[in-house]
Amino acid sequence: MKHLTISLLLIAAFAGCRKDDGPGNVDNIPGLGGDTWAQGPIDVWIKDSLTAPLNISVKYKWDQGELDPSRTLVPPMEDKILPVLSTVRRAWIKPYEAEAGELFMKKYTPKYFVLVGSSSYNLDGTIILGQAEGGRTIQLYALNNFRVNWMPGYQPSDSFNVIEMFHTIHHEFAHILNQNIAYPVEYKRISVGQYTSSWNLVSEEEASRRGFVSSYAMAAPDEDFVEMVSMMMVMGKSGFDNFVNGITEPATDGTTPAQARARLRQKESMVVDYYRTSWGINYYNLQLRSRAALVALIK
Template identity: 55%
Template sequence: MFNHKIYLVVLALAIFASCKKGDDLGDVSQIPGLGGDTWAGGPIDTWIRDSLTVPYNVTAKYKWDQGVLEFDKTLTPPKEEKIIPVLSSIKKVWIDNYVKEAGKSFMMKYIPKYFVLVGSASWNMDGTITLGTAEGGRQIMLYVLNDFRIKGMTGYVPSDSFNIKQMFHTIEHEFGHILHQTVLYPEEWKRISVGDYISDWNNTTDSSAHEKGFITMYAQSGPDEDFVEMISMMLTEGKGGYESIISSIKSPTGVSKLRQKEAIVVAYFKDVWGISFSSLQTRTRNSIDLLIK
């Protein structure tokens, strides 16, 4: 089973709470998994059933259950008012566009069947946060959903578009892992940046990574992450945003390596999956723009 994580570098101060031996734990019947995690279905459950479960055999867990999360992390549940906007946006930007390009059968076969939704970020000891994880191609866990705001939602401002793009970056990244775990990318990919991958990528910047031929600093962590970061950034930034990154790079070597990687990604989607990456890229970016502009 594969387990992949995508990280965002941030600085923070972690605050932990503890309980004493004599503390009242309350009614343990309300602890998820011990009989207190059942509820009458409501509008959210109906939407999930009609929009995801019936057409794609996909479900989403939004009720709090510490048993499916990391026990060593301080996490918070997602706010219920965020659930439908988040999942509806995921369907429009990710699922619907892949269906239009590759067909419903493709998406039903490869889409993870289980989404776990978390309100806060998952902080790591090295100063990074985990934005999402994918496990064995069956489950995707998404964090930081309580920061999600799109056009029309209370409190939305244009600067929130970063958080929106970041969520779709996470999803496209994790789905990229599912694709390359099914059919591996060409071996020539690993030769482009051989010797340039580093373990302390979080001590660098996106700009310095660009000069070395990586689309993000996280892409420097290894060939697999490099591959899916290219997919994710090219899709979420769109053709214009991606070309803007390329035009900002001063190193001819950095530009050359990114162009080589770009060509491999485009060919991989066409030759392996029969998908026009250019068309998928346009659809994806247009869908994101509709949410934020």
Template identity: 50%
Template sequence: MKRINACFIMLAVVLISACSSGEDDLSGVQDIPGLGGDTWVPGSLDKWLHDTMTVPYNIEVKYKWDQFEFDVTKTLVPPREEVVMPAIRAIKKVWIDTYISEAGSLFFKKYSPKFFVLSGSASWNDNGTITLGTAEGGRKVVMYLLNDFRTKDMPGYSKGDSATVKQIFHVIEHEFGHILHQTIMYPVEFKKICAGYYTGNWNNISDWEANRDGFVTAYAMSNENDDFVEMVSIMLIEGRAGFDRIVAAIPDGISDNGSTKAQAVDRLRQKEAMVVSYFKTSYGIDFYSLQSKTRKAIEELLY
């Protein structure tokens, strides 16, 4: 906080000096969007978002550009307005409606984040990875890559677009999983299943390689909490049959970390059982039923 205050003080000094010099004519300079000079009249999209998300669920969706909702060091673009409604409609179908169907509206309203911020592009990191979503304090979720969102009823859709759409659902389920486990912690035994295999080098590992050590994705290898919510997310978006295929595809042989196929399969099945048990004991949710509904909703959008 001290560094931030110091930067603002320095900036104020520079601005005061520039203004007092009287050398610059700023009469023709237009306001910079996002710095307080831009306004707009709410239109039909704003009303639809208000009626669809804010009124029933108290969720605000912000798609108008505001750089200060993001990391100011990143180069990003705003979402195209024509993708906002289809994306939010799909998110409601896959995430909101399925949870409410399984756990009730009171559960969803209690635990759901209340502020969604949309970016059209991905957020690239210095290590070559991309951030596709973030959550802050269980309240704010930032969604990236909205401009690549296409479902089968949108112009230009191809089956290759399904991976991008599923990735957006993956992010939402992942971040909501964090909110749930931060409210009620998953069993400590989960952390012991792959103890010693977590690594900060996960971005240099493929999902296929991670599977061989008993992780559902490479990102799951980053830490125990992300391991848990990656299990939740992948199990939901891929469905029970899809998760079974991931497990069945683990090859024979020994991984680079010395894991056998049998060990990897056993770890994934232990995690699966713990996720299912956690949802039932912590929130009274039949996970397999939620999983079936989520996968069906995704298939109706994409296939």
């Protein structure tokens, strides 16, 4: 997945202690239980729309303890919280509920979302846009860049950030599903020998010519599988078909266009079959619902 860095500076100032020195206002130290705020519209919406129906809680108030202390991050702007969460419900939760049922989402959705304003950057130049932890938590980054077509100032170029956010959510949720029921081991044999830790040095075009849906899919078989799930979802069926059929040049490793297309079609078939046999979900119907909801946000 893709990461960031918080610079944590701790300054401890010690003064001479006296016998009558008390603990001070420990209750008011942020993050130690003393910081409170009156619930506002954001909290009410989260409770009514996510917590009550799905038992999902959301941490949007800044808490560095929830994140990697080695990374420099910024809080989300409050005016982005409801637009982000309402579109997550509209374009991710609702399509799954319609296709797989409310009980499925109540059981398998991560129960804790942590929202971050900025992206998370790695030293190698890669970016973390989201992370799933233990099937319970999803951290979403880059919220401050989020703007959909009904928000003031929306530009067509903003659609990239919206698509990437849902790409991230579908990617991380596919990891959670795979943690519960593993995808078939045969999937790992389709591109055996082509996975690499240097995936970030491979262009998107070259990755596709080798039979991968993205360069990040080359990182490992698990990442390949969830990238197929998520990229197929945000592309839609026609978009994915165009992607596959558009591979007309050989890869630098000698993979022919026909071989690349065949690998992608085999991976597609195994994703669809996994959703059907493991979860009783018609992937193509879910893909259609998800893509339609996403298009409604950016067109």
